Amino acid sequence: MSRRITIDPITRIEGHLRIDVEVENYAVSNAWASCTMWRGIETILRGRDPRDAWMFTQRFCGVCTTVHAMASVRAVEDALKLPVPANAQYIRNLILIAHALHDHIVHFYQLSALDWVDILEIPKADPAAASKLAETLSPWTRNSRNELKAAQDKVKAVASSGQLGIFTNGYWGHPAMRLSPEVNLLAFTHYVQALEYQRKALQVVGMLGSKTPHIQNLQVGGVANAIDLDSQSALNMEKLETIRLLLDEVVTFINQVYLIDVCAVAAMYPEWFKIGSGVTNYLAVPDLPLDSEARAYDLPGGVIMRGDIGGVQGFATASDPVFRESVTEDVTHAYYQGERPLHPWKGETEPQFTDWDGDKKYSWVKSPRYKGQPMQVGPLSQVLVGYAQNHALTRKYADLALGQVSAIAKVNATPALMHSTLGRHAARAIRAAMLGELAQKHWQLLVDNIAKGDLTVHNEPVFPSGEVEGVGTHEAPRGTLSHWIVIKGGKIKNYQAVVPSTWNASPRDESGAHGPYEASLLHTPLARPDEPLEVLRTVHSFDPCMACACHTFDPSGRQIARVKVL
Amino acid sequence: MKKITIGGIGSVLLGDDGVGPYVVGMLEAGYSFDESVMVADLGTPGLDLVAHLSGIDALILIDSVSNNAPPGTVTLYRKEDILRHGPAPVRMDPHSPALSESLLIAELAGEGPQDILLIGITGDQYEVGAGLSEAARQAAARAIAEVLAELDRLKIPYLKLRAEPFSAWWKPMAEALPVTNRSER
Numbered sequence: 001m002s003r004r005i006t007i008d009p010i011t012r013i014e015g016h017l018r019i020d021v022e023v024e025n026y027a028v029s030n031a032w033a034s035c036t037m038w039r040g041i042e043t044i045l046r047g048r049d050p051r052d053a054w055m056f057t058q059r060f061c062g063v064c065t066t067v068h069a070m071a072s073v074r075a076v077e078d079a080l081k082l083p084v085p086a087n088a089q090y091i092r093n094l095i096l097i098a099h100a101l102h103d104h105i106v107h108f109y110q111l112s113a114l115d116w117v118d119i120l121e122i123p124k125a126d127p128a129a130a131s132k133l134a135e136t137l138s139p140w141t142r143n144s145r146n147e148l149k150a151a152q153d154k155v156k157a158v159a160s161s162g163q164l165g166i167f168t169n170g171y172w173g174h175p176a177m178r179l180s181p182e183v184n185l186l187a188f189t190h191y192v193q194a195l196e197y198q199r200k201a202l203q204v205v206g207m208l209g210s211k212t213p214h215i216q217n218l219q220v221g222g223v224a225n226a227i228d229l230d231s232q233s234a235l236n237m238e239k240l241e242t243i244r245l246l247l248d249e250v251v252t253f254i255n256q257v258y259l260i261d262v263c264a265v266a267a268m269y270p271e272w273f274k275i276g277s278g279v280t281n282y283l284a285v286p287d288l289p290l291d292s293e294a295r296a297y298d299l300p301g302g303v304i305m306r307g308d309i310g311g312v313q314g315f316a317t318a319s320d321p322v323f324r325e326s327v328t329e330d331v332t333h334a335y336y337q338g339e340r341p342l343h344p345w346k347g348e349t350e351p352q353f354t355d356w357d358g359d360k361k362y363s364w365v366k367s368p369r370y371k372g373q374p375m376q377v378g379p380l381s382q383v384l385v386g387y388a389q390n391h392a393l394t395r396k397y398a399d400l401a402l403g404q405v406s407a408i409a410k411v412n413a414t415p416a417l418m419h420s421t422l423g424r425h426a427a428r429a430i431r432a433a434m435l436g437e438l439a440q441k442h443w444q445l446l447v448d449n450i451a452k453g454d455l456t457v458h459n460e461p462v463f464p465s466g467e468v469e470g471v472g473t474h475e476a477p478r479g480t481l482s483h484w485i486v487i488k489g490g491k492i493k494n495y496q497a498v499v500p501s502t503w504n505a506s507p508r509d510e511s512g513a514h515g516p517y518e519a520s521l522l523h524t525p526l527a528r529p530d531e532p533l534e535v536l537r538t539v540h541s542f543d544p545c546m547a548c549a550c551h552t553f554d555p556s557g558r559q560i561a562r563v564k565v566l
Numbered sequence: 567m568k569k570i571t572i573g574g575i576g577s578v579l580l581g582d583d584g585v586g587p588y589v590v591g592m593l594e595a596g597y598s599f600d601e602s603v604m605v606a607d608l609g610t611p612g613l614d615l616v617a618h619l620s621g622i623d624a625l626i627l628i629d630s631v632s633n634n635a636p637p638g639t640v641t642l643y644r645k646e647d648i649l650r651h652g653p654a655p656v657r658m659d660p661h662s663p664a665l666s667e668s669l670l671i672a673e674l675a676g677e678g679p680q681d682i683l684l685i686g687i688t689g690d691q692y693e694v695g696a697g698l699s700e701a702a703r704q705a706a707a708r709a710i711a712e713v714l715a716e717l718d719r720l721k722i723p724y725l726k727l728r729a730e731p732f733s734a735w736w737k738p739m740a741e742a743l744p745v746t747n748r749s750e751r
Contacts (some may be wrong), residue, residue: 047739055735059579062610102614104724112672154674166670195675199617212617213609234608545612563660 033365088222090446102201109194125181191379222458251436267408276421278520280307282381312388344484377479463490582689615668624681631686638701
């Protein structure tokens with residue numbers, strides 16, 4: 001006898017991600033992921049100037065602004081075969097890294113840690129014991145008894161007020177929560193500290209991009225930052241030095257707190273290394289180009305099929321011909337017209353809305369496929385694709401994390417465990433540590449290049465009279481992002497964005513194959529089906545983000561999310 | 567000097583959802599403020615809104631609202647109105663009710679603003695690429711008056727400029743001129 005559970009956060013006036021699961025004998029037997037809002041926003045770009053596209057695409061999503069700006073300028077540059085000056089590459093890379101570090105820190109602490117950390121256990125903790133435990137794990141200087149006690153007092157004050165505030169709706173006391181009061185306290189202390197460090201990362205984005213959340217410094221062909229080491233109004237040594245110091249602080253937090261916390265939490269929930277694998281086809285594109293022509297990259301890309309790490313196929317460039325030719329979007333189960341899967345350059349976005357029907361159409365998200373197969377994207381894909389290709393930096397931090405988990409859990413944690421819910425969290429922390437090291441490297445590359453006397457930041461784009469096609473990619477915090485553009489006579493003829501959450505949240509395709517969210521939920525055990533914490537753990541591990549939300553404030557307090565058990 | 571942020575919230579690509587950023591554009595074009603006043607188009611933030619709330623004394627937000635009033639109605643909300651119903655029962659992604667949660671998180675960290683005013687404008691339509699409705703456009707001027715009244719109440723000085731009228735870069739295609747080479751780039 002199965003039951004259907006619907007988790008549907010009706011966010012403001014437009015919908016977001018909705019998850020439906022069927023539960024049999026306290027385990028998920030079937031799953032559907034759907035987005036309840038039309039994603040036709042690209043249509044507003046048709047007929048516009050390709051040089052302006054990034055300003056519009058930056059508004060696709062308020063959380064991932066910079067990534068859509070960057071993919072857009074790269075798409076136009078790819079279509080024009082326009083190189084980007086080395087300075088512009090480094091400045092862009094620093095912005096992308098700083099944004100990703102901010103995003104990963106917020107994701108772990110503010111968006112998903114409370115799936116594992118029980119706030120109501122915190123008042124029981126002994127701050128001195130917690131501080132002592134922390135000393136064995138990390139050299140972080142802000143784990144003192146006093147700092148932990150201050151954090152505990154915040155929770156006590158909230159708990160004793162009778163109003164849980166931000167903690168109102170957690171699954172506190174759920175049987176799937178298992179950390180000791182001391183570990184709960186440590187994690188919560190870092191939840192509060194994380195707010196400071198994610199802000200420092202955003203400050204770097206703002207200093208280089210001139211504004212957040214919408215950067216202003218991009219141009220097709222480069223960036224608009226004036227570099228002049230002696231000018232107060234330009235990017236000068238003083239500003240570069242401030243950026244370096246901010247990055248150093250963020251990197252220290254990642255290495256001494258974020259990475260350590262993820263490993264410690266993982267080590268205490270080892271069964272979650274066996275839950276939540278789902279689609280084990282992985283896709284990542286190369287990113288962080290090292291030169292003007294983008295011949296070399298600091299992050300490798302490629303494809304792994306069916307979890308076969310040894311069979312990895314690498315991509316040479318961020319717009320590798322194999323990648324360009326292999327992506328299609330299927331609309332069998334999405335609310336769009338169309339019979340056959342289409343390549344994004346030929347993509348259509350003609351709505352055909354029906355009611356939610358799990359056997360037919362049930363989502364506004366299309367089903368992107370690579371050579372006809374569903375693919376998982378995100379930090380886990382990036383780490384596995386790098387690990388499989390013996391990428392030294394990936395190995396360094398992946399082996400460090402696995403070693404840490406092994407030491408705490410007293411098990412032998414191997415890369416095979418990464419195909420899981422916890423694998424996705426661990427991979428995000430590993431990627432953050434890699435990006436932190438690369439931030440420092442690209443800062444140095446920029447400073448060295450300027451020191452050589454190269455102040456170039458922009459190459460002027462020239463549009464041919466005929467038709468050209470391009471793809472701009474970025475390995476964003478949530479995975480492979482690609483913008484596909486067709487330009488005719490200097491105007492946009494077609495534009496499609498295939499975003500990371502489209503890959504991961506995709507509905508079934510014409511063959512009936514589940515998308516990654518759906519597949520990852522199958523067989524998940526549920527201790528209390530009417531409090532589906534375990535479903536949220538796996539969905540949150542992907543860092544879902546349904547882009548292009550309408551943000552109208554609704555003061556009426558009508559229930560804005562629900563868990564419905566049928 | 568009190569630190570204050572004036573932020574427009576909403577998506578400029580979705581009709582009247584862009585009214586917050588539109589009001590911010592009008593403020594930037596028509597007024598000059600002290601360094602202690604930050605005027606920002608905050609777009610459609612998630613919890614990254616917290617980063618904009620720390621270290622400030624007062625916050626003025628302009629956002630479209632859904633409240634059963636006629637389109638173009640301007641309604642003022644204070645902190646207790648915004649937080650009355652608490653955070654969302656289930657948070658699925660980083661966009662989920664960002665405003666109330668961000669305020670609660672900033673408060674928890676002890677760094678949120680004390681004075682909060684949300685100037686809500688009831689929207690008429692939220693069509694992709696449609697631009698502002700006439701109702702929202704007219705309400706924008708009344709929202710500016712509310713921003714200035716709040717600044718007066720907080721004793722924050724500002725200067726009215728003799729400026730060109732604000733022209734939004736995200737206009738629908740039919741009204742749009744190329745936006746490249748805009749001066750603010």
